[in-house]
Amino acid sequence: MEYILATVITVVVSILAITLQVLFFSPISPNILQLPPTPPSFIPNTHLQGVIKLGEGVLQQPEDVFMDQKGILHTATRDGWIKRLHKNGTLENWKKIHDKDTLLGLIITKNGDLVVCDTEEGLIKVDKDGEVTALATHLNGEKIRFADDVVEASDGSLYFSVASTKFGLHEWHLDILEAKPHGQLLKYDPSTKETTLVLDGLGFANGVDISLDQEFLVICESLKSRCLKYWLKDEKRGKVEIFIDNLPGSPDNIKLAPDGSFWIALLQFTSSNMKFVHSSKVIKHILATFPKLFNQIKGVDKSAMVINVGSDGTIIKRLDDPNGKVVSFVTSVLEFEGNLYLGSLKNNFIGKLPLESVV
Numbered sequence: 001m002e003y004i005l006a007t008v009i010t011v012v013v014s015i016l017a018i019t020l021q022v023l024f025f026s027p028i029s030p031n032i033l034q035l036p037p038t039p040p041s042f043i044p045n046t047h048l049q050g051v052i053k054l055g056e057g058v059l060q061q062p063e064d065v066f067m068d069q070k071g072i073l074h075t076a077t078r079d080g081w082i083k084r085l086h087k088n089g090t091l092e093n094w095k096k097i098h099d100k101d102t103l104l105g106l107i108i109t110k111n112g113d114l115v116v117c118d119t120e121e122g123l124i125k126v127d128k129d130g131e132v133t134a135l136a137t138h139l140n141g142e143k144i145r146f147a148d149d150v151v152e153a154s155d156g157s158l159y160f161s162v163a164s165t166k167f168g169l170h171e172w173h174l175d176i177l178e179a180k181p182h183g184q185l186l187k188y189d190p191s192t193k194e195t196t197l198v199l200d201g202l203g204f205a206n207g208v209d210i211s212l213d214q215e216f217l218v219i220c221e222s223l224k225s226r227c228l229k230y231w232l233k234d235e236k237r238g239k240v241e242i243f244i245d246n247l248p249g250s251p252d253n254i255k256l257a258p259d260g261s262f263w264i265a266l267l268q269f270t271s272s273n274m275k276f277v278h279s280s281k282v283i284k285h286i287l288a289t290f291p292k293l294f295n296q297i298k299g300v301d302k303s304a305m306v307i308n309v310g311s312d313g314t315i316i317k318r319l320d321d322p323n324g325k326v327v328s329f330v331t332s333v334l335e336f337e338g339n340l341y342l343g344s345l346k347n348n349f350i351g352k353l354p355l356e357s358v359v
């Protein structure tokens, strides 16, 4: 009898403790989020299972990929390196920035400098000699915490996204669970060395790129399953409209293709698990308090999808690895000389896919 009583008391106290922890010490103040419905005609294909693995085992979760004018592929890996893949297949450890896993989107500017987003340091420049300089570290006196992706406009300005002003890289899941718009689009002017706010209130601001005619910039909001168009020129300058919405996934990086269309990597958060999670604040509090539970159900590392979108915002092509057999958690997709190159936050290689294999 005493044993049963002790067990009941232990269970009750444990439930109370967990309830108190979840309700009063939860790190988030969540919103309910409606994810877009899956289109009725949705039939996954397996095109992405045809990728060739480049630098396998050496490239740790290369989130972004960028090709310079000579055809040298650049990526930032989780061990703090900028690595280069040459046309002859040689892999070069080019520049070690630090020992952290915080490097994300990168570009080579027209001057030949590499600019990379660091989720702790802001925007970093590495010149041709390998000298590292911090470009944008603060906005109005506040430290820039979660720089995600960057693009250079024709006038040399650097536009870059801040995924969240509230949560850092290692708390990205909290931003997703909270489902509030903490993202920004910032602009760094190299002539004045000033950083200014362009857009605020974005839902996990992620990939950025600029149209072939330089008329508009596209910025993707992972949380809202959409990308926005921000006009850069003429009478529409500064205006914002939807470029594409109701995407079948959460957009990560976006890259201009040679023909003026765009390639977008879509994170697969739209599983039934995540739809359920986004429908309940209580569930969100529990998952925010117990991150291992979130890792079990997030599903984003179990499949991959990329899409090709015309400059008018219509989907032209969709490529999948529906069960993550070869690639998963694909975060960027770049088209160069008839091939796609895929970056990922799970895979330890860059995927190469000849486009002729998917026509």
Ligand SMILES: [Ca+2]
Binding pocket: 063, 104, 105, 148, 149, 206, 207, 252, 253, 331
């Ligand atoms: Ca990104």
